[in-house]
Amino acid sequence: MPHLPQEIIIKLIASILLGGAIGLERELRSKSAGFRTMILICLGATMYTLFSQYLGHRTSPDRIASNIVVGIGFLGAGVIFRSNSSVTGITTAATIWLTAAVGVAIGIGWYSVAVAACLMILVVLVLFSFMDKAIDRVNQLREYKIAYPYEEHKQHKYEQLFKHYKLSIKTGSQSKVGNIITGTWLVAGNEKKHHAFIEQILKDATVTAFNF
Template sequence: MDFTIYLEEAAQVSIAFVIGAAIGIEREFRSKPAGFRTMIFICVGSCLYTILSKESNTISPDRIASNIVTGVGFIGAGVIFKEGITVNGLTTAALIWITAALGMSIGYHNYPLAFVVSSMVVVALFVLEPVQQFINKVHKVKDYKIRANDTELIFKEEMEAYFKQKGITFRCMKMIKENNEAVYTYRIGAPKFDYDIVNNYLLQHRSVVSFDM
């Protein structure tokens, strides 16, 4: 029995362990749903399935790879959730997807590609965060979902007149009627990113039933 094969495969899953851990540390630090251990399991599991698919004489490796992608898609969908009108978890879902791809590349002995892509992921997670924060500061808008008991558009006209007076940029994205209430979705950009003037107006207005952003 040639034990060198098993040693090589053990080295492969060990590398997958390290790469999954490196990506998972960042998610764990930010208290995301898929954290340290989850990313390790995804990377090692994808690597293991890929190794087993190469050793099988009855199952096409392409079918194993496609099933890995499908299974990872279900895991990624589980970490995406909607809070108000904001969708969270997309970055974590994308990381789950690429972590599985890294595990598969290690299973296929493509170490240079796995190293390059892993470096890109780490740079995007740690180094490029200040760049993203700068972009958010330069161009920052918020989506508001406003529920009002006025269905005759009087509130809408008053609110938009107030926004124009305060120099607030806005765009009405959606307007519907639910249970005798008007529900508006606005994309709003406040001067100097001071959204307190928007929030205070909505809190004090007699027609506003509720709002979230």
């Protein structure tokens, strides 16, 4: 068994530490790719980069490492989920992609770049999340589904109610079964305006079903 150089050991340990730092943030937020996953991604990217250097030093040392980008895309796609009007997991997918890049930087010996990138990733994930929440309060996107009895000349009353609360309709559709109309709207607006609209609908005795 060949002797394992100290430099390789340092790189493997560094990938565990930096990958673990990123993974810890994801784990604390209960994301699908957490502590162990990020460590394995960073460690794997480092190892494949090392293999590129040792196996491809006579031809093209970037051949194996370049395929990391392709392979990591499959992992990223696996954590993205779409549910009705919302898409979740995109941030985690992007984090997986960047964690692999940190592993590559460690593999080629760019420790300062790897550490700086790790810190930047954590800043974006931790500090910028507060900005994201603030933006969401100002412009929140919600889907409403309202069922109500048909009344002549009043089939657009809820669309008018959206405008009354200064909520912007992105998409909308309505269907009629028997005497019941069911409307589905994707609406954007201030969080407080959404709450006021919801309270108004909850008080509406004519509404037979309300999903929000």
